[in-house]
Amino acid sequence: MNEYNFAYLDEQTKRMIRRAILKGLAVPGYQVPFASREMPMPYGWGTGGVQVSAAILTPEDRFKVIDQGADDTTNAVSIRKFFEKTAGIATTEKTARASVIQTRHRIPEARLREDQIIVYQVPIPEPLRFLEPRETETRKMHSLEEYGMMHVKLYEDISQHGAISTAYAYPVKVSGRYVMDPSPIPKFDNPKLEMDAIQLFGAGREQRIYAVPPHTRIVSLDFEDYTFEATKAEHSCDLCGAGDSYLDEVIMDDAGNRMFVCSDTDYCRSRRSAGHVGRLGEESAA
Amino acid sequence: MTPLLQVEGIEKRYGARIGCAAVSFDLYPGEVMGIVGESGSGKSTLLNCLAGHLAPDAGKVVFDTRAEGPVDTVTMSEPERRMLSRTDWAFVHQHARDGLRMSVSAGANIGERLMAVGDRHYGSIRSRAIDWLDRVEIDESRVDDRPTSFSGGMQQRLQIARNLVTGPRLVFMDEPTGGLDVSVQARLLDLLRGLVREMGLSAIIVTHDLAVVRLLADRLMVMKDGRVVEAGLTDQVLDDPQHAYTQLLVSSVLQV
Numbered sequence: 261m262n263e264y265n266f267a268y269l270d271e272q273t274k275r276m277i278r279r280a281i282l283k284g285l286a287v288p289g290y291q292v293p294f295a296s297r298e299m300p301m302p303y304g305w306g307t308g309g310v311q312v313s314a315a316i317l318t319p320e321d322r323f324k325v326i327d328q329g330a331d332d333t334t335n336a337v338s339i340r341k342f343f344e345k346t347a348g349i350a351t352t353e354k355t356a357r358a359s360v361i362q363t364r365h366r367i368p369e370a371r372l373r374e375d376q377i378i379v380y381q382v383p384i385p386e387p388l389r390f391l392e393p394r395e396t397e398t399r400k401m402h403s404l405e406e407y408g409m410m411h412v413k414l415y416e417d418i419s420q421h422g423a424i425s426t427a428y429a430y431p432v433k434v435s436g437r438y439v440m441d442p443s444p445i446p447k448f449d450n451p452k453l454e455m456d457a458i459q460l461f462g463a464g465r466e467q468r469i470y471a472v473p474p475h476t477r478i479v480s481l482d483f484e485d486y487t488f489e490a491t492k493a494e495h496s497c498d499l500c501g502a503g504d505s506y507l508d509e510v511i512m513d514d515a516g517n518r519m520f521v522c523s524d525t526d527y528c529r530s531r532r533s534a535g536h537v538g539r540l541g542e543e544s545a546a
Numbered sequence: 547m548t549p550l551l552q553v554e555g556i557e558k559r560y561g562a563r564i565g566c567a568a569v570s571f572d573l574y575p576g577e578v579m580g581i582v583g584e585s586g587s588g589k590s591t592l593l594n595c596l597a598g599h600l601a602p603d604a605g606k607v608v609f610d611t612r613a614e615g616p617v618d619t620v621t622m623s624e625p626e627r628r629m630l631s632r633t634d635w636a637f638v639h640q641h642a643r644d645g646l647r648m649s650v651s652a653g654a655n656i657g658e659r660l661m662a663v664g665d666r667h668y669g670s671i672r673s674r675a676i677d678w679l680d681r682v683e684i685d686e687s688r689v690d691d692r693p694t695s696f697s698g699g700m701q702q703r704l705q706i707a708r709n710l711v712t713g714p715r716l717v718f719m720d721e722p723t724g725g726l727d728v729s730v731q732a733r734l735l736d737l738l739r740g741l742v743r744e745m746g747l748s749a750i751i752v753t754h755d756l757a758v759v760r761l762l763a764d765r766l767m768v769m770k771d772g773r774v775v776e777a778g779l780t781d782q783v784l785d786d787p788q789h790a791y792t793q794l795l796v797s798s799v800l801q802v
């Protein structure tokens with residue numbers, strides 16, 4: 261059908277990546293080094309996620325790709341096309357129909373199931389990096405569970421802003437052991453990290469894979485008197501009326517009129533086709 | 547009484563060169579030991595071996611732990627040793643920037659050890675940080691400032707606060723007053739003396755400065771070429787030095 265091996269990577273490389281994934285699943289939240297391959301796309305375009313997806317996809321899979329919650333952004337479209345071409349697999353924009361979902365910056369609103377896998381594109385896997393630049397030292401801090409520094413960062417947030425201002429890539433403790441960067445998802449998504457699906461994280465440039473098995477306990481770091489809050493804009497979606505979804509703010513015209521819409525395009529579309537209507541829903545549908 | 551620290555035959559070589567050798571002594575709770583000697587005599591090497599920053603080639607450093615009593619810290623596991631460094635031990639560096647995090651606020655610098663041992667209440671961490679700023683005579687309005695905006699003396703006092711906040715039982719200090727102006731040194735010394743008395747601290751202080759040991763140390767060891775040439779009560783050693791080298795050291799100070 262095409263000149264590539266199935267899903268582009270050769271079988272030996274895929275086996276190497278699968279071993280890293282299995283190790284990651286066996287030690288939840290632990291960053292497993294792997295020999296990242298050159299991919300026909302630049303770093304920053306999700307080469308880590310793409311390699312993980314390539315290693316787990318089978319011909320029967322149905323693949324969905326989102327970037328900031330949307331299926332139709334350049335990055336999402338090009339990764340979807342890449343696997344359509346190199347693996348000949350079916351793709352979908354519907355969260356519920358996908359068996360593998362690759363994502364950048366969001367977790368879908370619809371609850372994922374046990375028969376699904378979500379693959380995150382990760383730019384910087386090491387949550388301790390900004391506190392301690394030396395890799396040898398961060399590895400030691402993980403192995404000895406020396407995580408006091410994470411709270412130093414949160415302390416600084418509160419002393420400077422009166423609240424924990426970290427809004428993305430909010431650090432979590434996985435299964436009471438490893439501190440993990442959940443990739444730059446909004447902290448609104450953190451509670452969803454306790455899910456039924458398998459979660460795999462791939463960092464291409466940094467050559468790390470980590471994983472969270474289904475039903476793993478995930479705790480967002482906080483203080484007793486400044487507890488974690490999964491915040492979002494205090495609005496409902498102007499198109500579908502959802503009050504429980506993460507919203508993007510969109511400037512509509514030169515007059516500065518704004519609207520709030522679901523960042524998860526599939527969630528918004530399914531709600532609208534089920535008859536839900538937001539403040540501006542009917543006008544924009546017209 | 548069990549010594550807090552029992553040091554037996556510590557030796558450290560750098561290739562063929564001796565860093566320090568055959569150092570043995572006991573330190574009892576509440577005691578302050580001074581270590582003096584010229585540059586290159588092995589003071590820092592010894593202190594770093596005692597504090598677990600360097601692995602000695604021979605010898606024991608037996609610390610009276612809270613949980614298990616006397617344990618050789620040279621052979622204990624690294625996690626255990628690092629835990630000691632965050633709880634019962636403290637280390638004050640000569641250069642404050644080696645012992646501080648320059649990119650976070652004074653409050654976070656003091657709070658770090660509390661958070662490292664599991665304190666998770668922001669309000670209480672902050673009020674203890676402010677209390678400690680007060681104790682080291684830094685105005686509490688500076689709690690959210692970074693140490694980069696502090697004077698050398700303030701940085702050193704902040705480093706001391708950061709180390710003492712968890713109530714360590716043994717404090718290692720390497721030239722804590724080195725590199726500071728004479729007037730700043732005097733203030734820091736007064737502060738240290740007050741804290742040592744008030745908290746009943748046990749400490750090992752390395753210094754060039756005999757005035758520092760005179761003021762702070764109960765006992766004194768004099769080092770030369772990596773070895774201890776004389777040891778005893780501070781006043782005795784300084785007033786009636788036996789070893790020729792100590793006599794030279796004392797007289798050269800008096801001449802200044």
Ligand SMILES: Nc1ncnc2c1ncn2[C@@H]1O[C@H](COP(=O)(O)OP(=O)(O)OP(=O)(O)O)[C@@H](O)[C@H]1O
Binds near residue numbers: 565566586588590
């Ligand atoms: N990392 C090293 N590699 C090789 N030799 C070293 C090293 N560190 C120290 N030495 C040597 O070990 C000896 C003791 O040095 P040390 O730094 O312990 O002396 P010191 O008494 O602390 O001196 P100072 O008063 O100048 O700080 C010196 O001869 C020194 O040159």
Ligand SMILES: [Mg+2]
Binds near residue numbers: 589
């Ligand atoms: Mg020295």
